[in-house]
Amino acid sequence: MKILIVEDQRKLGLFLKQALIERAYTATWVGSCAEARDALCETNYDVIVLDLGLPDGDGLALLREWRSAGFNEPVLILSARDAVEDRISGLDVGADDYLAKPFSVEELLARLRSLLRRQSAVKETVLQHQGVKLDLLSRTVHLNGQPVDVTSREFALLEIFLQNPGRILPRTLISEKIWESHYDVDTNLLDVYMSRLRAKFEVPLGKALFKTVRGVGYQLI
Template identity: 75%
Template sequence: MKILIVEDQSRLGQFLKQGLKECAYTATWVRTCAEASDALCETKYDAIILDLGLPDGDGLDLLRTWRNSGFNEPVLILSARDGVEDRVKGLNLGADDYLPKPFSLEELVARVRSLVRRQASVKQIVLEHNGIRLDLVSHTVKVDGHDVDLTSREYALLEVFMQNHGRILPRTLISEKIWSSHYDVDTNLLDVYMSRLRSKLETLHGKPLFKTVRGVGYQLM
């Protein structure tokens, strides 16, 4: 399980990272809003521990931006702001839990474990983003209400992006999820399928949906 820790205090950040590691979690520790957003765009996390007083911004504003962008990772706010008003505001902005400082590591780990377990039990059957609706049961796709006819490979490709919208996905990662052959990873086959997918979806949507990140991969905006 991968946990993102957003905490600017060095001693506390190291303490959290080590404590989670001892509980068999893989923890990534960052200190700023910018680093946190970069980390979240690069990979998916099972839960996020978020401090509010960060050197380059407020954690609540960061949380609001994440939720408005469609990131739905469970978030546990860890903050010295322990007033009822602060807790209510954090929960209303999309936090899943709120733990005031000081705290016990045992309670924090228990709450993180609960968030991860709760998230794992929620099975999405429909993915929606930016006018695209992908049904995982019927294997159908709609764009702005219009049916889109996709091949099985195109559907699998779109599903990868829908599960990771907003993230920049490297070419090798996408290819390895779609094709089992390492040979295919080294060809321009991905570009061919991306061109087909773009043509089918963006023609109906009327504007670009995918961004090409030169030298890296693609991003569903």
């Protein structure tokens, strides 16, 4: 599941991103309205965590803009504005939930899980390809019916491929979605994780699943 964090406080934004990644979600952090618009143009997200006090605009206006444009994904407002009137305004504009700062990270994660469960009623939550089955809700992976143990990062990497079968994924794209920076990929850490996926899936299957596109990235075939 992909989560977009729109939060102008760098420290908090990176903290939330890391907390989500550690729980096997794919998280992206941006710090302004403009960056949020760009992020949504580039890819789809399953849920958005939205701060209201942004440096280049108001979060409520941004949310109103999204809803007017037909964006229906769940949005959780995370804001220091904790008056009842503020909560009502946020929900009336189109937010699906509202959490005031300061907050408990565990409560935030619980609320996100709740929003994702609601989305599961209308979204595909099981991804399958060539005998590989990945369940986004239970966070489990099976190969031809047999469970496969994967790390949270391997799960996130596999999720990206299963969401884009046949598509050549550039190394930079994978880096942005899985790691904090491009540096890790430059040190061949991505190749290490791809070797692990191949050992866990290609070896038992006896056939190739992942194709290396030299100078570009990888492809699920």
